[in-house]
Amino acid sequence: MEEFLGENPHKRLIKELVEGKIFAVQLQSLLKQPNESVLADELIRKIWGSFTQAITELNSLGNSDNSLTQSQIEEVDQPNSGSGLKKKKKEKQDRRGCYKRRKTSGSWMRESETMNDGCAWRKYGQKKILNSKYPRCYYRCTHKYDQECRATKQVQIIQENPIKMYHTTYFGNHTCNSTKIPKHTYNSQFNHAMVKHSDSTVLKEEEEEEEESKGQSDNASSIVDSNLWQDFMPSSPSAHDSTLTANYNAAYYEGVISSHDMEDLAKFGEIEAIEFC
DNA sequence: TACATTTGACCACC
DNA sequence: GGTGGTCAAATGTA
Numbered sequence: 001m002e003e004f005l006g007e008n009p010h011k012r013l014i015k016e017l018v019e020g021k022i023f024a025v026q027l028q029s030l031l032k033q034p035n036e037s038v039l040a041d042e043l044i045r046k047i048w049g050s051f052t053q054a055i056t057e058l059n060s061l062g063n064s065d066n067s068l069t070q071s072q073i074e075e076v077d078q079p080n081s082g083s084g085l086k087k088k089k090k091e092k093q094d095r096r097g098c099y100k101r102r103k104t105s106g107s108w109m110r111e112s113e114t115m116n117d118g119c120a121w122r123k124y125g126q127k128k129i130l131n132s133k134y135p136r137c138y139y140r141c142t143h144k145y146d147q148e149c150r151a152t153k154q155v156q157i158i159q160e161n162p163i164k165m166y167h168t169t170y171f172g173n174h175t176c177n178s179t180k181i182p183k184h185t186y187n188s189q190f191n192h193a194m195v196k197h198s199d200s201t202v203l204k205e206e207e208e209e210e211e212e213s214k215g216q217s218d219n220a221s222s223i224v225d226s227n228l229w230q231d232f233m234p235s236s237p238s239a240h241d242s243t244l245t246a247n248y249n250a251a252y253y254e255g256v257i258s259s260h261d262m263e264d265l266a267k268f269g270e271i272e273a274i275e276f277c
Numbered sequence: 278t279a280c281a282t283t284t285g286a287c288c289a290c291c
Numbered sequence: 292g293g294t295g296g297t298c299a300a301a302t303g304t305a
Contacts, residue, residue: 123282125297138296142281154296 109169115155119174132156143176150175 110117125138134157141149151174158167 122280124299126283127295130294136295140297152296 107169107171109167111158111165111167113163113165115166115168117168119151121153129156134158141174141176147176 120142121139122142122144123137124140126135127138129136136154136156139153139155141147141151143149150172152171154169154171156167157164159165
């Protein structure tokens, strides 16, 4: 990466992103082979480095309005950074309503017959939504405070007859290590979930894959969930090769690279495994 | 007692 | 000004 320092920023940026893609492709093929976790780990570090460098370049290219502050960059780089201390009791002042309305980007959705997705969620709100028959429920990760996990989701019933269907929108990535919960809490109905990435295409109907994977595990949803939150995270670089995983991972990175950026990137090769909206 | 849920209030965003 | 997202006190539950 350092060898690009003499070139113009635009070229450096492109090279970083292309490198990142190459590493990702290598990682993808590597993950198809067993016992390659060390190499995979190395590749993930390279990918991480490429994207970090690219973000830095982008930041230096952009005007002041578009540039991230250093703290914002660090926040992206180190989602687990911080004190790690419990924040159960914040400042004395009433902070109700003090929030930034989130963007819809960086989110993905699924529709299923159950709310259960194998993660530990805690409900923190419910709201009647305009023009909607059913209220929307707001959930955050149970480990928001003890592990500073920022994952949240919104669940809304979209139909009740003939069967109850839930529309779930996920925001942010889990940074906690406690996404695994006892088997009995899973619901096989999760296997019928439809996963959508943000507001774009339906990505995967899991049913067929579930049938195939039943021999490997009697709890396929746990695999989905561990893929969902952990596999592409730098802190736990093990991954499974599945389209679903790739799409979830794309959702994770979506928070770092915008769709506009991806359009530019597309000039330099097809993005196959990762789908951005 | 600890943790989860409910619910009204607050306020940023459109 | 209306709507939606979040907070936190009150309440419920194991």
